[in-house]
Amino acid sequence: MKIFSLALAVFICTQAQAQQAYWQQQLQYDIKATLNDKDYSIAGNETIIYKNNSPGTLNFIWFHIWPNAYKNGSTALMQQLKNDTARAKKKEKFGIGYIDGLDFKINGTTAKTEPHPNPQYVDIIKLVLNSPLKPGDSISISTPFNVKLPPYFSRSGYADGEIMACQWYPKPAVFDKSGWHEFPYLDMGEFYSEYGDYSVSLTLPSDYVVGATGSLLTKSELDIYKKIGAKNTAQRNDKPELYAGDGTNKTKTLTYYAGQVVDFAWFAEKGFVVQYDTLQLPGGKIVDAFSYYHNKPNSIWANSIDYIKDACRKYSEWVGNYSYPVVQAVEGPKNNSSGGMEYPMVTLITSPDAKPESLDGVIAHEVGHNWFMGMLGSNERAHTWMDEGLNSYYQFRYEAEKYKFNSIFGDAIPEEIKKKPVDEFIGIIYNALSEIPMQSAMDISAEKFSSSEEYGIVSYVKTAFWLYILESVLGREKMDAAMQNYFTKWKFRHPQPEDMKAAFEEATGARLDKFFDLTKKEGKLVE
Numbered sequence: 302m303k304i305f306s307l308a309l310a311v312f313i314c315t316q317a318q319a320q321q322a323y324w325q326q327q328l329q330y331d332i333k334a335t336l337n338d339k340d341y342s343i344a345g346n347e348t349i350i351y352k353n354n355s356p357g358t359l360n361f362i363w364f365h366i367w368p369n370a371y372k373n374g375s376t377a378l379m380q381q382l383k384n385d386t387a388r389a390k391k392k393e394k395f396g397i398g399y400i401d402g403l404d405f406k407i408n409g410t411t412a413k414t415e416p417h418p419n420p421q422y423v424d425i426i427k428l429v430l431n432s433p434l435k436p437g438d439s440i441s442i443s444t445p446f447n448v449k450l451p452p453y454f455s456r457s458g459y460a461d462g463e464i465m466a467c468q469w470y471p472k473p474a475v476f477d478k479s480g481w482h483e484f485p486y487l488d489m490g491e492f493y494s495e496y497g498d499y500s501v502s503l504t505l506p507s508d509y510v511v512g513a514t515g516s517l518l519t520k521s522e523l524d525i526y527k528k529i530g531a532k533n534t535a536q537r538n539d540k541p542e543l544y545a546g547d548g549t550n551k552t553k554t555l556t557y558y559a560g561q562v563v564d565f566a567w568f569a570e571k572g573f574v575v576q577y578d579t580l581q582l583p584g585g586k587i588v589d590a591f592s593y594y595h596n597k598p599n600s601i602w603a604n605s606i607d608y609i610k611d612a613c614r615k616y617s618e619w620v621g622n623y624s625y626p627v628v629q630a631v632e633g634p635k636n637n638s639s640g641g642m643e644y645p646m647v648t649l650i651t652s653p654d655a656k657p658e659s660l661d662g663v664i665a666h667e668v669g670h671n672w673f674m675g676m677l678g679s680n681e682r683a684h685t686w687m688d689e690g691l692n693s694y695y696q697f698r699y700e701a702e703k704y705k706f707n708s709i710f711g712d713a714i715p716e717e718i719k720k721k722p723v724d725e726f727i728g729i730i731y732n733a734l735s736e737i738p739m740q741s742a743m744d745i746s747a748e749k750f751s752s753s754e755e756y757g758i759v760s761y762v763k764t765a766f767w768l769y770i771l772e773s774v775l776g777r778e779k780m781d782a783a784m785q786n787y788f789t790k791w792k793f794r795h796p797q798p799e800d801m802k803a804a805f806e807e808a809t810g811a812r813l814d815k816f817f818d819l820t821k822k823e824g825k826l827v828e
Contacts, residue, residue: 325795326476327352327439328497334470335552336505336569341459343448344402347470349497352439355476359434361427362442362476363483364414367468369424370486371398371451371458377421377485378455385489387753398451398458403471405444407431412442422485425474446471453634455488456642460634464509464569465649467642468492472564475680477795484682489756490747491674491681491688494563496793500556501565507553508546510575512593512631513567514645515559522555530577530591537603541574541596559645561624561793563678566644568631572596576606580628582617588625594632601657602632605664612665615699619781620672621788628671630664643670658700662708666696676792684798685756686743686820690764691784697765701727709734709762731769735825739763744798744820767826771816775809783808 334345353359370378379395405412405428417425434440448469453460457467474483475493482493499515510526517523529542559565576592590609594602613628625646633641633651640663641650648667652660669692673679679687700706705719707730718729741750741759750756772780786808787801796804802817819826 323794324354324356324478326354326473326495328473328495330497330499330501330565332470332499332565333502334504336464336466336503336509338464338506338509341450341464343450343466343469344445345448345470346443346445348441348443349473350439350441351434351473353434353436356436358436359430359476361429363474363481364426364428365424365468365472365474365483365486366400366403366426366446367424367472367486368398368400368448368450368457371396371455372423373397375421376423377419378424378487380421381487381489381748382455385753395454396452396458398449400446400448400469400471402447403444405442408441409443417483419485422483424486425483442473444471462570462572463634464567465633466568467566467644467649468564470565475795482680482682487682487748489750489753491685492564493680493682493795494678496561496563496678499559499562499565501559501567502554502556503567504552504554505569506546507551508544508571509569510544510571510573510593511555511567511569512573512591512629512647513555513557514562514565514647515557516626518556518558519554522553526575526591527577527589530575533574534576534578534606539598543572543596544575546571559625562645563675564644566647566649568593568633568647568649570595573631574600574602578606578610580610580613582614582622584622586622588613588623589627591627591629592631593629601655601660604657605630605632605660608661608664609668611661611703612668612699613671615665616669616672616695619695619698620784621676621792623671624676624792625671628668630668641667643667643674645671645675658704658706659708659711661703662696662700662706665699666692666708669695672788677788678793678795679797680795681747683746684744685747685760686764686767687796687798687801689760690743690762691768693761694765694768697730698727701730727769728773731766734762735766735827737762740824742821742823743767763826767819770819770826771805771813775811779809779811 329350332347334343336343370376405414410431412431413429415427451458453465458465474481475495533541573593574596578590579587580590581587590606592605609628609630613623617623627646629647631649633649635653640652641648652663673688673692681688697707702723705726739759741755743759743764783805787804790804802813806813
């Protein structure tokens with residue numbers, strides 16, 4: 302096979318990698334928010350305890366105010382959609398959204414903000430500190446905020462009675478060894494966020510079912526979800542037990558806690574079917590699993606709870622144990638241009654025309670982002686491959702082992718190929734994938750890809766093939782050991798490509814300079 306032509310480029314040696322001193326900022330959020338489902342707005346207040354763990358003094362903090370990406374047709378988001386013909390349908394669905402009512406205080410004293418100098422970046426502001434924040438010191442930052450959700454077309458919004466509250470609150474940008482990473486919201490291009498501990502209270506009409514990042518601490522609500530969810534998991538028919546609202550205009554307040562996460566998102570609908578079960582991870586840890594989906598006849602989501610559990614088990618086995626207490630998937634509105642969007646402990650799945658195998662695959666992929674984005678907090682905007690590509694490598698493995706299926710080729714895989722042993726099937730799939738034109742290098746910033754198709758095929762498929770090359774040279778056992786070492790060393794931190802390389806080299810005993818150089822290679826990885 303062609304992939305073995307790279308074997309001579311991998312030099313086996315034992316080497317010690319000295320890791321540079323590492324630091325990252327520390328955040329603690331307290332957010333209280335109220336949903337108005339008449340005009341799809343959210344009124345909130347947040348307080349952030351921001352600790353400066355960097356070796357330098359800070360005079361300002363960049364903040365993302367993502368909802369302003371939907372504010373008008375001149376934002377960076379809308380300019381990107383206008384310039385990408387493949388996303389024309391998203392542009393047609395554009396509707397106004399924004400965030401306002403900000404009034405920042407630092408340690409109780411009013412603080413000034415400044416706009417970003419780029420007029421397209423209305424979703425970024427600079428918070429000017431009243432006094433320098435020295436290394437090791439902390440400040441309390443507070444502000445009210447009001448969010449108008451847009452009609453759903455790019456991650457956050459509302460559609461068909463469903464609320465998708467994503468990138469919805471003021472959020473400090475990442476400050477790391479390379480400096481500040483303030484960048485605008487884009488549709489093609491994801492995020493880079495500081496880890497934080499979140500305490501969140503959501504007030505909304507009492508008949509909504511909510512799936513959110515973190516553990517639901519409101520016991521009465523959690524008990525109902527578990528009771529009806531377990532029943533729906535057991536019976537799986539077209540007459541599920543539904544959450545019963547009280548038929549009034551009363552509200553309820555739900556509280557959540559999420560520790561060591563990079564974001565907080567929540568989803569709500571009145572008619573969600575809830576499924577609930579538990580799964581046991583290697584070592585004995587028990588995790589709660591929830592599925593939330595639309596109540597419609599013959600829904601292929603009837604088995605979604607199994608898909609969530611299987612993905613969580615497999616990624617735990619292959620990469621490292623799931624660290625969070627709950628894993629969830631939510632069915633979103635119809636959107637064939639995107640399979641889903643991930644957030645810590647909860648993911649939105651938007652694949653209305655999926656078949657069981659492809660729904661299982663996309664749920665596995667989005668659940669898998671709890672590892673590649675969630676627990677391994679890489680810079681998704683600058684190094685998309687470290688998120689999407691590593692995840693796709695495991696998604697393809699999951700699909701092959703479970704179904705002899707691959708989501709890229711779908712039903713086009715001949716039956717005689719499906720009869721092959723799993724390892725041979727995977728090899729055939731990757732050889733076929735390697736023939737797909739993939740001109741761009743893997744390691745370029747998301748906004749620099751020429752189109753969303755190129756972004757997808759390179760970030761997802763080319764990177765998965767790149768990892769398969771290494772697996773074929775070193776063997777599956779060493780490949781798994783390399784990824785597990787990377788996960789162990791960088792869990793809840795912000796790894797860079799050189800950190801991944803060092804962890805792989807340490808675990809495999811291989812010098813991988815030439816292999817990682819391929820992340821910069823345009824065109825085919827191997828000839």
